[in-house]
Amino acid sequence: MTLPKKRSVFIGAGMTSALVLSACAGGADGESGEAPEDGGTISVYNCEPQYMIPGNTTENCGSRVQEQLFTGLTLVDNETYEAIPGVAESWDTEDQITWTFELSEDYTFHNGDPVTAQDFVDTFNWVVDPDNAMAGANFHDKFLGYEDVSQGEAEEMEGVRALDDHTLEFELTEPFGQLPLVLTYTSFYPMPSEAFEDIDAYEAAPIGNGRYQMDGEWRRDDGIDLERYEEWGGEEPGAPQRIEWVSYSDVDTAYMDVLSGELDIMPEVPPNRIAQVEDDFGENWSQNETSRFIYMGFPLYQEEYQDVDVRRAMSMAIDRDEINDSLFDGSQTPASGVLPGILPQGREGACEFCEFDPEAAAELYEEAGGPSTVTMYTDTGTGHDEYVEAIGNMWQQHLPIEDITYESMEFAHYLELHESEGVTGPYRLGWLLAYPSPQYAMEPLYSTDAHSNYSDYSSEEFDAAIQEANFADLEDSDELYQNAENILLEDMPVIPLWFQDYFIVHSDRVENVDMDLSTFVRVEDVVVTAE
Structure with missing residues (x-):
């Protein structure tokens, strides 16, 4: 299979009939085959959102819709991965602790209300309020006063202040140069005052301040329709006039609907379809490198995995290229570090112990007294079992391991087992960046007592290195984050496997x-290109 260049190679070809969808039928924007003057309608595959309140949305299904419904203080430049102006026109800090954000006066909510600094203050405090139990509350933990509000001891965070209608001031508990990037995340989107009057009604039809507004209510297990918001305060309004997010419970059905022209875009081609996308879609597909990190972690609270040489040996006994070629048709990017290669801070060859060297691995494992029996863990239902077993087979082939057993379970139970330290052997997990910062690629997973640190890894050296990087100016932080990564790659609390590439397919009309x-x-x- 010949792959297009990763990330952004798309060529729209030809013109076909309109979608069999109510808003697209009959060439409403002109004669059949003509590009619509108003931008037209697109239909896009989506998994069913769990929530539609920004502060409660920590999964992709809701987040991808909310990125269109809302505009945060800052946005991500998708070429450089730097923070650029959103509602905030500019920001400044002298010490990385106190930050001042100057807001544009051009933004309004979709109900016509102006977006003010107080809206951000009210939203942030509401998200952190424990009575509201928002999943994204902990993203605010660097604001002064977060602990008091999250523990019910105060109603407002001391470090989140509106100086006037268009000036926000943040005071942090410690220096943090990555703040402008963090503020691009969904948990920091503003909500209008009417949201707090009836939050259930608001979730059914969120009022945002983004490029697109709701057209009707969220139809659960069916879809969400958006219309372009013509009063949006930004400089680049959305190209399509209408976006129809269509919920599917079966990805193969969605794939066939794109193939038949009844759906425009599918961003998550199922693994069993990857080998055939070129035959099915010609030029209407692409392979895209992402930040999704797939790894095998170690329960360091188990004595048999506390020797770093055991972990290094198990990493060197994995032939990542072989697994990529045989199971993924070469469609993944083998990892040579924990920082995604798509980030400017990512490096090729950073991980010495990620090179396949079975002879050295066997010798190191035996000298370290690695366990002769191993239990491996993964979650079911998303195709992970096959490559976890392939890794287990390689370990048995190259290391003095007599027996390997496999435990797989539904994801919810899987996380519960991690949280209770019930995992007794190597485990598969993944991590996707919520915002494009090396801080988020490492701190939540490996800092001592971090919420997602399921390995129970603890290193004073790493904690000090990540803190030094966090304290630094953005311009000075890259090498410091790489220094923190070097410590991880020496200690090997997790085995980097690969960064997952995503395949997109689309119809002829876009x-x-x-x-x-x-x-x-x-x-x-x-x-x-055609209705």
């Missing part, structure tokens, strides 16, 4: 279909 590092299709840039 072009300019691209994906960002968080696996979100940039639907606002899609061009409809």
Whole structure:
């Protein structure tokens, strides 16, 4: 299979009949085959969102819709991965602790209310309020006063202040140069005052301040329709006039609907279809590198995995290229570090112990007294079992391991087992960047007592290194984050496997279909070539 260049190679070809969808039927924007003057309608595959309140949305299904409904203080430049102005026109800090954000006066909510600094203050405090139990509350933990509000001891965070209608001041508990990037995340989107009057009604039809507004209510297990918001305060309005997010419970059905022309875009081609996308879609597909990190972790609270040489040996006994070729048709990017290669800070060859060297691995494992029996863990239902077993087979082939057993379970139970330290052997997990910062690629997973640190890894050296990087100016932080990564790659609390590439397919009637590092299709840039 010949692959297009990764990230953004898309060529729209030909013109076909309109979608069999209510808003697209009958060539409403002109004669059949003509590009619509108003931008037209696109339909996009989506998994069913869990929530539609920004502060409660920590999964992709809701986040990709909310990126269109809302505009945060800052946005991500999808070429450089730097923070650029959103509602905030500019920001400044002298010490990385106190930050001042100057807001544009051009933004309004979709109900016509102006977006003010107080809206951000009220939203942030509401998200952190424990009575509201928002999943994204902990993203605010660097604001002064977060602990008091999250523990019910105060109603407002001391470090989140509106100086006037268009000036926000943040005071942090410690220096943090990555703040402008963090503020691009969904948990920091503003909500209007009417949201707090009836939050259930608001979730059914969220009122945002983004490029697109709701057209009707969220139809659970069916879809969400958006219309372009013509009063949006930004400089680049959405290209399509209408976006129809269609919920599917079966990815193969969605794939066939794109193939038949009844759906425009599918950003997550199922693994069993990857080998055939070129035959099925010709030029209407692409392979996209993302930040999704797949790894095998170690329960360091288990004595048999506390010797770093055991962990290094198990890493060197994995032939990543062989697994990629045989199971993924060469479609993944073998990892040579924990920082995604798609980030400017990512490096090729950073991980010495990620090189396949079975002879050295066997010798190191035996000298370290690695366990002769191993239990491996993974979650079911998403195709992970096959490559976990392939890794287990390689370990048995190359290391003095007599027996390997496999435990697989539903994801919810899987996380519960991690949280209770019930995992007794190597485990498969993945991590996707919520915002494009090396800080988020490492701190939540490996800092002592971090929420997602399921390995129970603890290193004073790493904690000090990540803190030094966090304290630094953005311009000075890259090498410091790489220093922190070097410590991880020496200690090997997890085995880097690969970064997952995503495949997009689309119909003939759209072009300019691209994906960002968080696996979100940039639907606002899609061009409809024919109705």
